[in-house]
Amino acid sequence: MPSSTDGLRPADPDAGTSLGVPVSPGSGLLRPLGLAEVRIVGGFWGERQHVNGAATIAHIEYWLEREGWLGNFDAAVQGRLPGARRGREFSDSEVYKLLEAMAWEIGRTGDEAIQGRYDAIVARVAAAQEVDGYLHTNFGRPGQAPRYSDLEWGHELYCFGHLIQAAVARLRTRGDHLLVQVARRAADHVCRVFGEGGIESVCGHAEVEPALVELARATGERRYLEQARLFVERRGHHVLGDIEFGRAYFQDDVPVREAEVLRGHAVRAMYFASGAVDVAAETGDDELRDAVRGQFAATLARRTYLTGGMGSRHQDEAFGEDFVLPPDRAYSETCAAIGSVMLAWRLLLADADPAWADVIERALFNVVATSPAPDGRSFYYANTLHQRELAGVPEPDVVSARAASSLRAPWFTVSCCPTNVARTFAGLGAYVATVDDAGLQLHQYAPVRIRTRLPDGREVAVDVETDYPRSGTVRVRAAGPERQRWVLTLRVPAWAQGADVVSGGTRHAARPGAFRLEVDLAPGEEVLLELGVGPRFVWPDPRIDAVRGCVAVQRGPEVFCLESADLPDGVDVSQFRVDPAVAPTERDGRVRVRGTIGTQPDADWPYAARPWGVGEHSAPVEVPLVAYHDWANRGPSTMRVWLPTDAPTQA
Amino acid sequence: MPSSTDGLRPADPDAGTSLGVPVSPGSGLLRPLGLAEVRIVGGFWGERQHVNGAATIAHIEYWLEREGWLGNFDAAVQGRLPGARRGREFSDSEVYKLLEAMAWEIGRTGDEAIQGRYDAIVARVAAAQEVDGYLHTNFGRPGQAPRYSDLEWGHELYCFGHLIQAAVARLRTRGDHLLVQVARRAADHVCRVFGEGGIESVCGHAEVEPALVELARATGERRYLEQARLFVERRGHHVLGDIEFGRAYFQDDVPVREAEVLRGHAVRAMYFASGAVDVAAETGDDELRDAVRGQFAATLARRTYLTGGMGSRHQDEAFGEDFVLPPDRAYSETCAAIGSVMLAWRLLLADADPAWADVIERALFNVVATSPAPDGRSFYYANTLHQRELAGVPEPDVVSARAASSLRAPWFTVSCCPTNVARTFAGLGAYVATVDDAGLQLHQYAPVRIRTRLPDGREVAVDVETDYPRSGTVRVRAAGPERQRWVLTLRVPAWAQGADVVSGGTRHAARPGAFRLEVDLAPGEEVLLELGVGPRFVWPDPRIDAVRGCVAVQRGPEVFCLESADLPDGVDVSQFRVDPAVAPTERDGRVRVRGTIGTQPDADWPYAARPWGVGEHSAPVEVPLVAYHDWANRGPSTMRVWLPTDAPTQA
Known part of the structure; x- marks a missing residue:
């Protein structure tokens, strides 16, 4: 299965398309593996994949029916639009993201029960397609706004994009289907309407x-690629109207090649950057890829939360200026983190730089995994890093405003995040490992079963065993009938507090980055990776004004937080001051920090002519922290990731 | 002119209504003085009143014509609505606020040129009133939404409110007028439609x-009062629909008597609270007034910026939770500060507590005075406390998005602030002083001429001379033909660094609060107040996370800030660290602080496993600050009010 380095890979269903590969560039240093090649068999992500398949997908189906967003397609067929239409202008896209999630889930598990439901939904969608390929329930019929009359806000092409991604997921798992034909007709329509002329x-x-x-x-x-290229090059030239938030909101302020950082609406920025890298990969346009890489690097250096979350503004769901990263109004939309995974994955395939896998790991553990509740039936849309007040528990059967809920909610008026989590989790196996001519690269650590072959035919068959991130021990065991003779590349995360690789009785110290090891393993033999995952403090760049004088705690890839549920009754997280001179510890399975609990006397005016004293402060106490992705699982709670270190002296 | 303590004061044009009193409660410890009794004759506020009358009012007329918001009334008469309508649904209110500003300006100056323009505008407004008193250009005609079909967002009663306020301003200055008749018909209509049943x-x-x-x-x-009482009592009982921001947005979440703090949209909260205090004053409802007083006190203690600005959220122009006061996304709408002046003034009249005058002073000097440019032709809508990037200069002839401009803009799509500033400045003299049975209270210090009489007929005639706030010296000189024999009450601001009162050769040390002095002054004799206005550091309550480790500088009532215009070329405000051990000084007319200028090395990821070092830091330098209300008057600049004090050690 050669990884061609230029042009499009031929559409050969035996050559990768049926292996379940979400992103399959025609060039790049690494070849992605599909869901048929990498199977997550348990652990942190295996549990989430299980819940996603067993609960979340059905939960989404329920809400799409209940809210009428699926019914919009029926209403279109029955001529009941626009009167009967429900939901926002982009509600079609949630149906498509559900279909994409289902396709990956079918590819991953072969679940035939899902297949039947999938076919039924596709039939309803397909029936609403117009003869020229256009398909959108909110535009173009008598009484509706004309097609493409509101490119700024209408989301028609956005919806087509998700339709097409759903079709690709089907093509890459089970092959052709009515949905694929629908999507191709839609794509052909887009090329006709938005192509040259x-x-x-x-x-x-x-x-x-x-x-x-x-x-x-x-x-x-190739015409689809050409159309994508046109879209990528057009944006930034003020082709859209100006809006209250400015054209940066939809990245139409500056051409992609000239921008220096990602800006505007964070999800839009990430999706667009991903598309630009895709175009660059297929056209050999290194300048374009380099431009986006530089923008993403600047964004990571100056506009990203510790969790990997992006977007600090509620108003326009946008990046703030450099270093504007307030924890208590963090927007950090779940979908923006998914977008950062998309973009980092594309750059990883292109560059083979393990730093991109660090970016993916951070966003997955600390934002994407934070969104769904353990039962997979409620979600965060925004992911604040500081909850000041006890939030009301959203009703289990009520639609929440987009980002108003500070506990996970079952559904939102804008409900992009649940469907985005579902499609991401279903296809997650594809982001674990890659191959190149020399061997296998492990980017994410999870219990997985990998079965593939290198371009020269050598078998790659390993089972990875680990309870990462709880433990930093990862065993890579030869699991095929043949000896495993190739180069194993292990990512050593930048955060690792020491890393050793043990192979054939030899222990190698590994530095952060890519650790390459020629392996020659008989069946059952293994390579052992030991990563230091102990808890540690993290200090913010002094330019992040909003968390000056604070530290956070991480353990392995996970960000931790202090929750009021772990404090004595009546004590709030705002009362805790951490002692940064005492390193965090771990005992009885909990990460703990030392500090004091105090009470700040109230004042009529919160600004004084002398430094503020503190009231009674306790003797040093130890308090347990909780992984950020697990917060608010014990009912309403206040929470903070960044813990103040200052111990103000009495004035 | 007795100040009755219950019931409505009789509508006697000789008994105060023609004296230019904006707020005239029927009860309360203090009696307000009108523009005919207190005249600002120069100084900080005199200059602003002059610019307001000479430039701002005409500037507003120009933009109301140009944007068609005045033309909407003509279009209504000519049957060209809804097609010809321009502006947002509340644009009528800007016309009314202009009329209010003109009325106070005419009352203040007797300017007959303004009177002619005023009459012309009133004629156009009056022509659009419908036979039943309803008057709104955005509702109720064929093709428009029905009257009162969108109470959540329609702003019909809001517009009536400003129409009525404009009429009151006319009644209280020159007496009856076509506008007064229009407003009474509208008010009668409101009572019919929204009254009992x-x-x-x-x-x-x-x-x-x-x-x-x-x-x-x-x-x-009395029926207008009764209608107001109904509105005040209804709100909070979920009489409006739920919206994305929640019912707290328009204070319909909790009844006014049960709320503990102001919340939601800051301007709405302030206007509503003012109305509640007004109702309480006329109905003797101490419980209602006490409830609002407590909410305002809690808001000042926990939800107010150092400048007196209110509202920390751009998204919904709302208060954040307690202590959420980020300087770099401060919304701090100019109108919210004006609302806080309205509310504090009502409580001051009721309570005679000089702390309310401190609130007014803070908001006037640091928010309301910050909004207009020195030429009175461009304005801030939002008043950030931290400008990180050099802003583009808004075009002089272009409408700006509401809060997007970070330099003052001539007009906004939502342009409530310029008109609000205009009506406030025109009537500002009324907020300077009051009387009670015993004598005169001076609440704000400015060069003023006060001429009135006490209820028992004693003359109160003083001239106040001062160049406050530059100097803390205030001279109160007997200026009438009679001996001035009454009790003079001087406000000693809470911020004062020492205060002395010199009278009859005796020097009295005065503590913050109300300083009462029996005076007996022959014509020309004076009382001298000396307030310590030297520059000083201010420390924030440790619960304001966003400014941990920072100090600000105030001088007298004025907040100061560091602007990049005052730093060497290429140095940004983010590079300055202040030394809080060296008190700010004043030299050559500038307030100065000492500190160092450094460079933070860039990093790929702004979170590190050890405390951050700083790069090269300069030897201690002295930098000049500028009064916050004067910032951005020298072109694009970065700015910060809160200066970091921490001098991180090299890691």
Whole structure:
């Protein structure tokens, strides 16, 4: 299965498309593996994949029916639009993301019960497609706004993008299907209407760009790639109207090649950047890829939360300026973190730089895993790093405002995050490992079963055993009938507090980055990776004004937080001051920090002519922290990731 | 001119209504003085009143014509609505606020040129009133939404409120007028439609409540008061629909008597609270006034910026939770500060507590005075306390998005602030002093001429001379033909660094609060107040996470800030660390602080496993600060009010 380095890979269903690969670039240093090649068999992510398949997908189906967003397609067929239409203008996309999640889930598990439900939904969607390929329940019919009359906010091409991604997921798992035909007709329509000589504009919300490139890859049809290229190059030239938030909101302020950092609406920025890298990969446009890489690097250096969350503004769901990262109004939308995984994965495939896998790991453990409740039936949309007040528990049967809920909610008026989590979790196995001509690269650590072959035919068959991230011990065991003779590349995360690799009785000290090891393992033999995952303090760049004088705690890839549920009755997280001179410890399975609990006397005016004293402060106490992704699982609680260290002296 | 302690004061044009009193409660410890009794004759506020009358009022007229918001009334008369309508649903209110500003300006100056323009505008407004008194250009005509079909967002009663306030301003200065008749018809319509048995709801944006009470006071018509009371009591009982921001947005979450703090949209909260205090004053409802007083006190203690600014959220222009006061996303809308002046003034009249005058002073000097440029032709809508990036200069002839501009802009899509500043500045003299049975109270210090009489007929005639706040010296000189024999009460601000009162050769040390002095001054004799206004550091309550480890500088009532315009070329405000051990000084007319200028090395990831070092830091330097209300008057600049004190050690 050669990884061609230029042009589109041929659309050969035996050559990768049926292996369940979400992103399949025609160039790049690493070849992605599909769900048929990498199977997560348990652990942190295995449990989440299980809940996703067993609960979340059905939960989404329930809400899409209940809210009428699926019914919009029926209403279109029955001529009941616009009167009967429900939901926001982009509600079609949630149906498509559900279909994408189902396709990966079917590919991952072969679940035939899901297949039947999938077919039924596809039939309803397909029936609403118009003869020229256009398919959207909110535009173009009598009484509705005309097609493409509101590119700034209409989300038509955004919805097509998710339709196409759903079709690619189907093509890459079980092959052709009615949905694939629907998506191709829609894509052909887009090429006709927005191609050379057509509407010289783009969609306010990027998404069709990466989707069209992936469809080109999956079908071998270069015109989809060309259309994506046009969209990528057009944006930034003020092709959209100005809006209250400015054109940076939809990245139409500066051409992609000239921008220096990601900006505006964080999800849009991530999807667009992903599409640009996709175009660059297929056109050999290193300048374009380098531009986006630089923007993402600047964004990580100056506009990203400790959790990997992006977007500090509620108002426009946007990045703030450099170092504007307030924990208590962190927006950090779940979908933006998923977008950062998309973008980092594309750069990892292109560059083989393990730093991109660090980015993915951070966002997955600390934002994407934070969104769903353990039962997979409620979600965070925004992921604050500081909850000051006890929140009301959202009703289990009520739609929540987008980001108002500070406990996980079952569904939102804008409900992009649950469906995005579902499609990401279902396809998660594909982000664990890659191959190149020399061997296997392990990017994420989870119990997985990997079965593939290198381009020269050598078998790669290993089982990875670990209870990462609880433990930093990862065993890579030869699991095929053949000797495993190739180069194993292990990611040593930048956060690792020491790393050793043990192979054939030899222990190697490994530094952060890529650790390469020639292996020659008989069946059952193993390589052992030991990562230091002990708890540690993390200090913020002094330019992040909002967390000056605070530290946070991480353990392995996980960010921890202090929750009021772990404090004595009546004590709030705001009362705790951590002692940064005493390193965090771990005991009885809990990460703990030392500090004092105090009470700040109230004042009529919170600004004084002398430094403030503190009231009674306790003797030093030890308090347990909780992994951030597990917060608010014990009912309403206050919470903070950043813990003040200052122990003000009495004035 | 007795100040009755219950019931409405009779509508006697000789008994105060023609004296130019904006707020005239029927009860309370202090009696307000009108523009005819207190005249600002120069100084800080005199200059601003002059610019307001000479430039701002005409500037507003120009933009109201240009944007068609005045033309909407003509279009209504000519049957060209809804097609020809321009501006947001509340644009009528800007016309009314202009009329209010003009009325006070005419009352203040007798400017007949303004009177002609005023009459012309009133004629256009009056022509659009419908036969039943309803008057709004955005509702109720064929093709428009029905009247009161969108109480949450429609702003109909809000607009009526400003119409009524404009009429009161006319009644209280020159007396009856076409506008007064229009406003009374509108108020009568409101009473019919929303009275007992009518629509059991309120307007999403409070404003009609204080307006109706004031109209009742100005006309003696108790039904307007009763309608206001109904509106005040209804709100909080979920009479409005739920919205994305929650019912707290328009204070419909909790009844006014049960709330513990102001919350939601800050301007709405302030206007509503003012209306509640007005109702309480006329109905003797101490419980209601006490409830609002407690909410305001809690808001000042926990939800107010150092500048007196209120509202920390851009998204919903709302208060954040307690102690959520980020300087870099401070919304601090100009109108919210004006609302806080309205509320504090009502409580000051009721309680005679000089702390309310401190609140007024803080908001006036640091928010209201910050909004307009020196030429009175551009304005801040939001008043950030931290500008991180050099902003583009808004075009002089372009409408700005509401709060996007970080330099003052000539007009906004939502342009409530310029008109609010204009009406406030025009009537500012009324907030300087009051009388009671015993004598005169001076609440604000400015060069003023006060001429009135006490209830027992004693003359109060003083001239106040001062260049406050530059100097803390205030001279109160007997200026009438009679001996001035009454009790002079001087406010000693809570911030004062020492205060002395010199009278008859005796020097009295005065503590913050109300300093009462029996005076007996022959014409020309004076009392001298000397307030310590030297620059000083201010430390924030440790619960304000966003400014931990920072100090600010105040001088007298003024907040100061560091602007990049005062730093060497290429140095940004983010590079300065202040030394809090060296008190700020004043030299050559500038306030100065000592500190170092450094460079923070860039990093790939802004969170590290050890405390961050700093790069090269300069030897201690002295940098000048600028009064916050004067920032951005020298072109694009970065700025911060809160200066980090920490000098991180090299890691």
